[in-house]
Amino acid sequence: MELRHLKYFIMVAEELHFGRAAKRLNISQPPLSQQIKQLEQELNITLFNRTNRSVELTVTGEVFLEKSRKILNYINNACEEAQGVDRGEIGELVLAFGGSAAFDLLPTIIQTCNKLLPNITLDLIQLTTSEQIKALEESRIHVGLLVSPIESSLIDTEMLRTESFVVCLPDYHPLAKRNGPINAIELANEKFIMPPMQAGKGYYDAINKIYEDAGFTPNVVQTAKEQHTMVSLVAAGIGIVIVPESTQFIKLEGIVYKLFNKPYIKVNSIAWNKDNKHPVVKAFLKLMREIIIPKYN
Template sequence: MERPQLPLQQLHAFVVLAEELHFGHAAARLGITQPPLSQQMRRLEDTVGHALFTRAPSGVKLTPAGRELLPAARQALTGLADGLAAARAVGDGLAGRLRIGFAASLALTVLPGLLRTFRERFPDVRLDIREMTTAPQIAALHEGSIDVGLLREPPAVEPGLVFRTVLTEPFVAVLPSAHPLAAQRTVRVAQLADSPFVLLPREVGPGLHDRITGLCAESGFTPRLTQHAVEWQTVCALVATGLGVSLAPAGIRRLRLKGVAFRGIGPDAARTRVAVAWRQDDSNPLVARLLGAVGQDPGPGTGRPAC
């Protein structure tokens, strides 16, 4: 047999009457007259199947059934109030869960300051941070498994997604410490033409991969790719062993790996672009909150806000 659903308005009136034990006082507290309050109590008693109050000229008293109902009624009203407050907080973008994908190199530049700023403003939001390269981030955005992406060199156009540039930083040459060019303060990209290259695979970051090979093409050569690594730390570690050289975002210098030399590639060095990405039709208010925090505190590093 299905249990009857008790109207919350009746439960609220019941709790107030149980606290006041006087119809006149309870009605005044509820902002109604006594007849509507009496009608509500009669309907509630009909639902329960038993009297909830004994009535007397001096006031009312709870019956055993009424005393049994009171804690449950209070719990139901408290649960509703808590649920409404939680729903408002989520709807206002003050609570809830936000899933963020980020390129590993951004942990050295923009990510720490962004997360610090966001957590200070919205301490009740649960952050789910996932390290991902560019291509997996775009796929995860389309699938809905992340809400926001922080990535490098996004595609010019991606249906259903929006990209906003938030940071640019120059490229640097990554050299083994024993490499002849490591003795120079700066190097030209063309000087790397005879060295083997270590790079991220194109399938995990096509934009950044093409940007680096494009810089080489502008300098008159096609890089000879001998090693691939998914993470920049691994790229640098392979460079340190003498397996090749690389071009990387300047923030990678913060890794400070032994056996690796980072050198600028000139005062007019090309810059790599960092963007925040989100679904165009996403109505999650937390996405807008994060977008508002992006660029407020980019944190330490060599990057600069995009113009």
């Protein structure tokens, strides 16, 4: 039995007329009649009661019609799903993100994917840049949102956006009460909260460039990975912290964010294992290049 036998049978069952069914199938009537006879012989059942004036389904034919439709629907759905997977429109994408990406970038990506790639499920996991690099190299995640530059021959990256740094101060700090931006050198005698270098060298180096530009070595009294943690430590009076501008989405009592008088920036990138050829990764990167990256540049 072949699928065409089921298609021919269903068409005759719907028309109850071999001539009309043949016309819809764009074949002549004799071959159609022969195909139905072959199907009946193969199954050893009678699907139609035929007379010179009419064609009727047998009870057996009615049962076979119901099952045949289900079989063809299942096959059609399987073909559509397979084609969707091949186009990268169906599947699961493991997306890692870190730090400030959660505040504005990640929600934008999720909303855009839900709208334009509704059959892709995003499996989100929060990792530092260093953790993302290892996970990408080991193919445990598909795409990462991290801070570049990174050093890995296994990973490709593409710039997503640049983001300025701001300084988070206690609201009682003298600089917090001043109007306008501040000069980094004015922070030389402060106690600092810093992310550990192990969390991501690109992010760590970008902050250190601010200190180097201002000409001082920071007095680091506490390290912390997460933006919420660092800002909370500022509110508790532990020290001050330099953070990406999107961290200003965190609103806590007792803190103030201040701009610098110079454009200190970090680079956010998308990253993926260069050997990963999964269609869903290709579709996601295409969406990032066409929608998300232009939005932030």
